[in-house]
Structure formats: C-alpha cells, structure tokens
Amino acid sequence: MKRGKKYIESVKLYDRAKQYEVEDALKLAIDTAKAKFDETIELHIRLGVDPRHADQQVRGVVVLPNGTGKTVKVLVITKGAKADEATAAGADFVGAEDIVAKIKDENWFGFDVCIATPDMMGVVGRIGKILGPKGLMPNPKSGTVTMDVAKAINDVKSGKVEYRVDKTAICHVIFGKKSFGVEKLGENFNALMDAIVKAKPAASKGTYIKSVAIAASMGPGIKVNYRQA
DSSP states (O other): OOOOHHHHHHHTTSOTTOOBOHHHHHHHHHHTOOSSSOOEEEEEEEESOOTTSGGGOOEEEEEOTTOOSOOOOEEEEOOTHHHHHHHHTTOSEEESHHHHHHHHHHOOOOOSEEEEOGGGHHHHGGGHHHHGGGTOOOOGGGTOBOSOHHHHHHHHHHTEEEEEOOTTSEEEEEEEEGGGHHHHHHHHHHHHHHHHHHTOOTTOOSOSEEEEEEEETTSOOEEEOOOOO
8 A cells, every 4th residue: 555755754753563551652643643634533442352243242432521522513303392402402403304304315414423312213214224334323322312312412512432343343433633632632542441341241251452553543553552450
C-alpha cells in the first residue's frame, strides 16, 4: 500500500514493534496526527472471543467522561407526546411514518444516531435492511430503543459510544479528538476499557484482552501495553 509523506514521517516517530504505556501511546497518537484538521483518536482491541457464537458476543455502550468531540445529529422516530419530548430534549430530527418513508424513498441519511420508542419498532422494521448495514438500526442493547427519549438523546449528545466486536473479534471505537490532550483522552480510554472488560462473556476462556492499539484517524497504529486490573 502506498503511504503519504506525512504518514511515513509519523511512523519514524516510534517503534512499531514496541508496546507503549497508555500515557506514552496517547502522546504518540497526538504527535502522529499530522492532518490539518482535528483528527479523531481511535481504539482497536482484539478480544479472545469467538464472535461466531451467540454467547461470546461483546456489545454495549458507555458515556465517555469528556465526550467524543463530535457533533452528533440525532433522529428520533416516535409520535405524540414523545415527539414533543424529543424535540424539547434537542433531537435534530423527529418523525414517524413520514421520516421512515423519507429514508426508504429518498435514501436520506442526514443523521448519525437513530432512536425509537418501542411502539414504533414495527414501523422502523420496514427499513431494517437499510439501517442495519449502516449500523443505524435502533437496538435496546445500545439504549436506542426506549421510552425515555430525553435521556437517550442527552447520552448521545454527551458522548455515548457503542462498542461491538466484529467478525474478526476486534472492537473499533472512537474516544476523542487530538485537541483533547493526553489527560482527557486518558480518562476516556480508561472508561472505555473498563466497560469492555466488564462486558467479558462468561463463555470466553483464556486471555480476554489479546491486544490494544490506538491511532489517529490518519495516523499509524500504536501498540499499548494494557494490563487488566
């Protein structure tokens, strides 16, 4: 793969084979974020689970103490009093059958997170095959199917992120921006790692956290020497 000049310069700043302590790894992630925009900092964790088995799935949400630094546009699919509640709570878009039709007929995706009340899931199910592949389908496990729409909106706007193991047993999650600095990124990193550790399936045997790496969105991966408490 051909790499850009800035990426090649970034790789020279550290030892790719070495595992760094968390604080040092975060400093390197910031130093290797050489793009002109405020790069997102990502966490990549290889887990000792077999995602092919239902009892070894790892999925959940956590509200990061310092948020993600990203402005999130929220769609709430509901109606009646809950629609008014969603609007008052700061939802960017609120609708019912009309908004579902807009997504289906116009291929509209002007939102980052979709929240729905349980009574609307029958309607939302009509576009499940559209929302699912994009990771936008509301789900009770991620707190996006709920009657407490105000709390759900507040959590998302405050920096709630979802972690989910993929078919290769890796979780990919964003946890802040370069501009956050080491301290705030460290607090977010610890909150995220604690949540993933607590989510360890009972069926998972042996080493659970296989490897941890962090990277800026345009930068190289930096291995982390993570020791589970």
